[in-house]
Amino acid sequence: MTSATPGPDLTDPAPDVAKLDLTGSVADLTRALCDIPSVSGDEQAIADAVEAALREVAHLEVIRDGNCVVARTQLGRAERVVIAGHIDTVPIAGNLPTRTLDGVIHGRGTVDMKGGVAVALNLAAGVPEPTRDVTYVFYDCEEIEAVRNGLGRLSRERPELLQADFAVLGEPTSAVVEGGCQGTMRVEVTTTGTAAHSARSWMGSNAIHHAGAVLDVLNGYRARQIEVDGLVYREGLNAVGISGGIAGNVIPDRCSVLVNYRFAPDKSLAEAEAHLRELFGAWEVTVTDASPAARPGLNAPVAAHFVAAVGGTPGPKYGWTDVALFSGLGIPAVNFGPGNPSLAHKDDEHCPESDLTTCLDALRRYLTG
Structure with a gap:
């Protein structure tokens, strides 16, 4: 037997600003956040709601x-921790408004990562005197190209807001600590040919046909599994797009295959790029986007203390997260949040309410213990 409950009431305290209850049920707060559409680049409504709610604290x-x-708190504690989460999502796919079935919340953003944002907002309002000062950061444009990432903008323009001894990203981890993250790089691999009328194709050279050799490289590639600081990371190299041709009667003289490389944290961006240029040395290679990996960093005392406080056995983070940004700033960071990361970006994205309460209770222990 399944039972469905209606979504939370979003009553506007002012025109166009949704009211968020930060001190009630973390499940209801998750649904309220998810039901404010915030696809990357369109986060003003949810940022307004989050700001309005926090200004009441x-x-x-x-x-x-x-x-x-x-x-942020300003209590003069000896240590400061950042708890951060992004408020944007990938595009909606008929999976809003949210619904709850048998203790599981379904809908866009429940996993990636408004569940984690809800946990952080509940803590921000409900833990007035933590044992360490806390900076809560809710930021935009994480799901798109790195140059637009709101946390990256803060690190460049307002670095004082991110100063801390440790950072926790509320990215989905099924409520266990995940260390480090993969790096990501996208490149265009371009094949060339000679344009001709398709009725006289023998007078040209088809660049789209030549792209078959690029796909052969990808099909034959064997991705590494590599241990880094005690955690095993799996790499991946995949075509994620292809484009070519200008008309239905023209033999194309250019074709580009968009390739995404997810690499383990034993590689730098320069080493990842060199690897791709070696693999695709027969063609033109253009880097279109890149973000570095981050080593686990679990041997740092502040990270070890966090793991001891929240419990569980840490694993690796498959995917890129902003722990890499904190790592680049010299701040140890981990991923810890509700939701199964394998469900991120899927149309049937869903998060158990139990994950929300597990993360909330664990982080409250850490902040008050």
């Missing part, structure tokens, strides 16, 4: 920067 200093909202 007396013990927090709240700062708005574009569609990033920062809230």
